[in-house]
Amino acid sequence: MSSPKKATTEPHVIEEELIASGKWVKLEKTTYVDPSGSTRTWETTKRTTRVANIASDAVTIIALLKRTLHKDCVVMVRQFRPPMGCNTLEFPAGLIDDNETVETAALRELKEETGYKGEVVGVTPVTCLDPGLSNCTTQMVMVHINGDDTENINPTQQLGDGEFVEVILLPLNEFQQKIDELLKKEKIVVQSMVYIYAMGMSQAFFKPRELPVLKQ
Numbered sequence: 638m639s640s641p642k643k644a645t646t647e648p649h650v651i652e653e654e655l656i657a658s659g660k661w662v663k664l665e666k667t668t669y670v671d672p673s674g675s676t677r678t679w680e681t682t683k684r685t686t687r688v689a690n691i692a693s694d695a696v697t698i699i700a701l702l703k704r705t706l707h708k709d710c711v712v713m714v715r716q717f718r719p720p721m722g723c724n725t726l727e728f729p730a731g732l733i734d735d736n737e738t739v740e741t742a743a744l745r746e747l748k749e750e751t752g753y754k755g756e757v758v759g760v761t762p763v764t765c766l767d768p769g770l771s772n773c774t775t776q777m778v779m780v781h782i783n784g785d786d787t788e789n790i791n792p793t794q795q796l797g798d799g800e801f802v803e804v805i806l807l808p809l810n811e812f813q814q815k816i817d818e819l820l821k822k823e824k825i826v827v828q829s830m831v832y833i834y835a836m837g838m839s840q841a842f843f844k845p846r847e848l849p850v851l852k853q
Protein backbone atom coordinates (compact mmCIF):
# COMPACT_ATOMS: atom_id res chain seq x y z
CA MET A 638 0.00 0.00 0.00
CA SER A 639 1.40 3.40 -0.97
CA SER A 640 1.64 6.00 1.76
CA PRO A 641 -0.63 9.04 1.35
CA LYS A 642 0.98 12.13 -0.23
CA LYS A 643 2.02 14.72 2.31
CA ALA A 644 -0.07 17.90 2.34
CA THR A 645 2.30 20.81 1.84
CA THR A 646 0.09 23.42 0.19
CA GLU A 647 -3.19 25.12 1.03
CA PRO A 648 -5.39 23.87 -1.87
CA HIS A 649 -6.91 26.63 -3.99
CA VAL A 650 -8.60 27.37 -7.30
CA ILE A 651 -6.53 29.24 -9.88
CA GLU A 652 -8.82 29.36 -12.92
CA GLU A 653 -12.46 28.78 -13.87
CA GLU A 654 -12.94 28.32 -17.63
CA LEU A 655 -16.47 28.36 -19.05
CA ILE A 656 -17.09 25.26 -21.19
CA ALA A 657 -20.82 25.58 -21.86
CA SER A 658 -23.72 27.60 -20.55
CA GLY A 659 -27.51 27.29 -20.70
CA LYS A 660 -30.18 29.54 -19.21
CA TRP A 661 -30.10 27.86 -15.77
CA VAL A 662 -26.85 25.89 -15.54
CA LYS A 663 -23.24 26.20 -16.74
CA LEU A 664 -20.27 23.82 -17.01
CA GLU A 665 -16.78 25.03 -16.12
CA LYS A 666 -13.28 23.56 -16.10
CA THR A 667 -11.85 24.39 -12.68
CA THR A 668 -8.04 24.47 -12.43
CA TYR A 669 -6.80 24.11 -8.87
CA VAL A 670 -3.72 23.36 -6.81
CA ASP A 671 -4.12 20.25 -4.65
CA PRO A 672 -2.67 19.80 -1.12
CA SER A 673 0.56 18.27 -2.52
CA GLY A 674 1.17 21.33 -4.72
CA SER A 675 0.16 19.66 -8.01
CA THR A 676 -2.03 21.56 -10.48
CA ARG A 677 -5.14 19.61 -11.54
CA THR A 678 -8.49 20.19 -13.22
CA TRP A 679 -12.09 19.38 -12.25
CA GLU A 680 -15.39 19.45 -14.14
CA THR A 681 -17.73 21.80 -12.22
CA THR A 682 -21.40 22.66 -12.73
CA LYS A 683 -22.88 25.90 -11.40
CA ARG A 684 -26.26 27.60 -11.47
CA THR A 685 -26.35 30.78 -13.56
CA THR A 686 -28.95 32.29 -11.25
CA ARG A 687 -26.99 32.92 -8.03
CA VAL A 688 -27.69 36.42 -6.73
CA ALA A 689 -24.58 38.59 -6.12
CA ASN A 690 -23.63 38.91 -2.42
CA ILE A 691 -25.88 35.97 -1.43
CA ALA A 692 -23.96 32.81 -0.55
CA SER A 693 -26.85 30.43 -1.20
CA ASP A 694 -28.52 29.49 -4.47
CA ALA A 695 -31.65 28.30 -2.78
CA VAL A 696 -33.70 27.82 0.35
CA THR A 697 -35.02 24.51 1.66
CA ILE A 698 -37.97 24.76 4.00
CA ILE A 699 -38.49 22.38 6.92
CA ALA A 700 -42.06 23.31 7.76
CA LEU A 701 -43.95 21.90 10.76
CA LEU A 702 -47.72 22.14 10.55
CA LYS A 703 -49.20 22.49 14.04
CA ARG A 704 -52.94 21.96 14.49
CA THR A 705 -55.17 21.39 17.51
CA LEU A 706 -56.06 17.69 17.94
CA HIS A 707 -53.67 16.62 15.15
CA LYS A 708 -50.16 15.25 15.21
CA ASP A 709 -47.51 17.75 14.14
CA CYS A 710 -46.79 17.12 10.46
CA VAL A 711 -43.84 17.89 8.19
CA VAL A 712 -45.01 19.57 4.98
CA MET A 713 -43.49 17.72 2.04
CA VAL A 714 -43.76 18.00 -1.74
CA ARG A 715 -43.91 15.37 -4.46
CA GLN A 716 -43.08 16.43 -8.01
CA PHE A 717 -41.73 15.08 -11.29
CA ARG A 718 -38.06 16.08 -11.57
CA PRO A 719 -36.81 15.95 -15.18
CA PRO A 720 -33.12 15.23 -14.29
CA MET A 721 -34.27 12.22 -12.21
CA GLY A 722 -36.90 11.11 -14.73
CA CYS A 723 -39.32 10.33 -11.91
CA ASN A 724 -41.16 11.78 -8.94
CA THR A 725 -39.24 12.86 -5.88
CA LEU A 726 -40.17 13.41 -2.25
CA GLU A 727 -38.57 16.65 -1.09
CA PHE A 728 -38.82 19.46 1.38
CA PRO A 729 -40.38 22.53 -0.30
CA ALA A 730 -37.56 24.58 -1.82
CA GLY A 731 -36.68 27.16 -4.38
CA LEU A 732 -34.15 29.60 -5.76
CA ILE A 733 -33.55 32.91 -3.97
CA ASP A 734 -34.71 35.86 -6.08
CA ASP A 735 -33.00 39.25 -6.42
CA ASN A 736 -33.57 41.52 -3.39
CA GLU A 737 -34.75 38.66 -1.19
CA THR A 738 -33.42 37.55 2.16
CA VAL A 739 -33.20 33.86 2.96
CA GLU A 740 -36.23 34.24 5.28
CA THR A 741 -38.45 36.05 2.77
CA ALA A 742 -37.50 33.56 0.03
CA ALA A 743 -38.44 30.67 2.33
CA LEU A 744 -41.86 32.09 3.26
CA ARG A 745 -42.59 32.99 -0.39
CA GLU A 746 -41.60 29.52 -1.68
CA LEU A 747 -43.61 27.80 1.08
CA LYS A 748 -46.70 29.84 0.18
CA GLU A 749 -46.27 29.24 -3.57
CA GLU A 750 -45.59 25.51 -3.38
CA THR A 751 -47.89 24.52 -0.52
CA GLY A 752 -50.31 27.40 0.12
CA TYR A 753 -49.29 27.62 3.78
CA LYS A 754 -48.33 30.84 5.55
CA GLY A 755 -45.59 30.20 8.08
CA GLU A 756 -43.28 31.86 10.57
CA VAL A 757 -39.49 31.45 10.46
CA VAL A 758 -38.07 29.93 13.66
CA GLY A 759 -34.51 29.16 12.55
CA VAL A 760 -32.01 29.28 9.68
CA THR A 761 -29.01 27.00 9.10
CA PRO A 762 -25.59 28.07 7.84
CA VAL A 763 -24.93 27.76 4.10
CA THR A 764 -24.78 24.05 3.21
CA CYS A 765 -23.42 22.43 0.05
CA LEU A 766 -25.59 19.99 -1.90
CA ASP A 767 -23.32 17.91 -4.17
CA PRO A 768 -19.79 19.33 -3.76
CA GLY A 769 -18.09 16.79 -6.03
CA LEU A 770 -20.24 18.00 -8.90
CA SER A 771 -21.38 21.52 -8.23
CA ASN A 772 -21.00 24.64 -6.08
CA CYS A 773 -24.78 24.60 -5.43
CA THR A 774 -25.73 25.62 -1.92
CA THR A 775 -28.86 25.95 0.15
CA GLN A 776 -29.88 27.24 3.55
CA MET A 777 -32.47 25.27 5.45
CA VAL A 778 -35.14 27.42 7.03
CA MET A 779 -37.17 26.03 9.92
CA VAL A 780 -40.75 27.26 9.74
CA HIS A 781 -43.76 26.76 12.01
CA ILE A 782 -47.25 26.88 10.51
CA ASN A 783 -50.26 27.61 12.70
CA GLY A 784 -52.73 25.24 11.06
CA ASP A 785 -55.61 26.63 13.13
CA ASP A 786 -55.11 30.08 11.57
CA THR A 787 -57.98 30.80 9.12
CA GLU A 788 -55.44 31.48 6.32
CA ASN A 789 -54.12 27.95 6.72
CA ILE A 790 -57.41 26.01 6.88
CA ASN A 791 -57.73 25.62 3.09
CA PRO A 792 -54.23 26.39 1.75
CA THR A 793 -54.12 27.31 -1.94
CA GLN A 794 -50.92 26.88 -3.95
CA GLN A 795 -49.64 29.66 -6.24
CA LEU A 796 -47.78 27.60 -8.83
CA GLY A 797 -46.10 29.06 -11.90
CA ASP A 798 -46.36 27.75 -15.45
CA GLY A 799 -44.81 24.28 -15.65
CA GLU A 800 -44.88 23.71 -11.89
CA PHE A 801 -46.86 20.67 -10.72
CA VAL A 802 -46.36 20.17 -7.01
CA GLU A 803 -48.36 17.87 -4.76
CA VAL A 804 -48.35 18.54 -1.02
CA ILE A 805 -47.93 15.56 1.31
CA LEU A 806 -48.25 15.86 5.10
CA LEU A 807 -46.24 13.32 7.10
CA PRO A 808 -46.50 13.04 10.89
CA LEU A 809 -43.23 13.98 12.57
CA ASN A 810 -43.39 11.13 15.08
CA GLU A 811 -43.57 8.50 12.28
CA PHE A 812 -41.60 10.40 9.66
CA GLN A 813 -39.14 7.67 8.60
CA GLN A 814 -41.79 4.94 8.72
CA LYS A 815 -44.21 6.90 6.53
CA ILE A 816 -41.44 7.65 4.00
CA ASP A 817 -40.48 3.96 3.88
CA GLU A 818 -44.13 3.04 3.26
CA LEU A 819 -44.34 5.56 0.41
CA LEU A 820 -41.13 4.24 -1.16
CA LYS A 821 -42.50 0.68 -1.07
CA LYS A 822 -45.80 1.75 -2.62
CA GLU A 823 -44.62 3.83 -5.57
CA LYS A 824 -41.66 4.70 -7.80
CA ILE A 825 -40.38 7.77 -6.03
CA VAL A 826 -36.88 8.88 -4.99
CA VAL A 827 -36.45 10.62 -1.66
CA GLN A 828 -34.16 13.66 -1.36
CA SER A 829 -31.14 12.69 0.72
CA MET A 830 -31.52 15.53 3.24
CA VAL A 831 -35.10 14.38 3.87
CA TYR A 832 -34.05 10.84 4.63
CA ILE A 833 -31.17 11.94 6.85
CA TYR A 834 -33.58 14.20 8.79
CA ALA A 835 -35.94 11.22 9.14
CA MET A 836 -33.15 8.96 10.45
CA GLY A 837 -32.03 11.68 12.85
CA MET A 838 -35.58 12.05 14.18
CA SER A 839 -35.85 8.29 14.73
CA GLN A 840 -32.47 8.06 16.44
CA ALA A 841 -32.96 11.11 18.63
CA PHE A 842 -36.48 10.60 19.85
CA PHE A 843 -37.58 7.01 19.57
CA LYS A 844 -35.91 4.54 21.92
CA PRO A 845 -35.83 0.82 21.09
CA ARG A 846 -38.27 -1.21 23.23
CA GLU A 847 -35.60 -3.60 24.47
CA LEU A 848 -32.80 -1.92 26.40
CA PRO A 849 -30.96 -4.78 28.11
CA VAL A 850 -27.56 -3.08 28.22
CA LEU A 851 -26.67 0.48 27.35
CA LYS A 852 -24.02 0.22 24.62
CA GLN A 853 -21.47 2.90 23.91
Ligand SMILES: Nc1nc(=O)[nH]c2c1ncn2[C@H]1C[C@H](O)[C@@H](COP(=O)(O)OP(=O)(O)O)O1
Nearest residue numbers: 660661662695730731732733746797798799800
Ligand atom coordinates in the same frame (compact mmCIF):
# COMPACT_ATOMS: atom_id res chain seq x y z
N1 LIG B 1 -31.89 23.27 -14.09
C1 LIG B 1 -33.01 23.88 -14.52
N2 LIG B 1 -33.41 23.70 -15.79
C2 LIG B 1 -34.51 24.29 -16.27
O1 LIG B 1 -34.81 24.11 -17.45
N3 LIG B 1 -35.28 25.10 -15.51
C3 LIG B 1 -34.93 25.31 -14.23
C4 LIG B 1 -33.78 24.72 -13.69
N4 LIG B 1 -33.67 25.10 -12.40
C5 LIG B 1 -34.69 25.90 -12.14
N5 LIG B 1 -35.46 26.03 -13.24
C6 LIG B 1 -36.66 26.86 -13.37
C7 LIG B 1 -37.94 26.12 -13.56
C8 LIG B 1 -38.98 26.99 -12.83
O2 LIG B 1 -39.45 28.00 -13.67
C9 LIG B 1 -38.20 27.63 -11.75
C10 LIG B 1 -38.47 26.88 -10.48
O3 LIG B 1 -37.53 27.15 -9.64
P1 LIG B 1 -37.75 27.22 -8.09
O4 LIG B 1 -39.18 27.05 -7.73
O5 LIG B 1 -37.14 28.45 -7.59
O6 LIG B 1 -36.93 25.98 -7.60
P2 LIG B 1 -37.27 24.43 -7.61
O7 LIG B 1 -38.65 24.27 -7.03
O8 LIG B 1 -36.22 23.84 -6.73
O9 LIG B 1 -37.19 23.93 -9.02
O10 LIG B 1 -36.83 27.58 -12.14
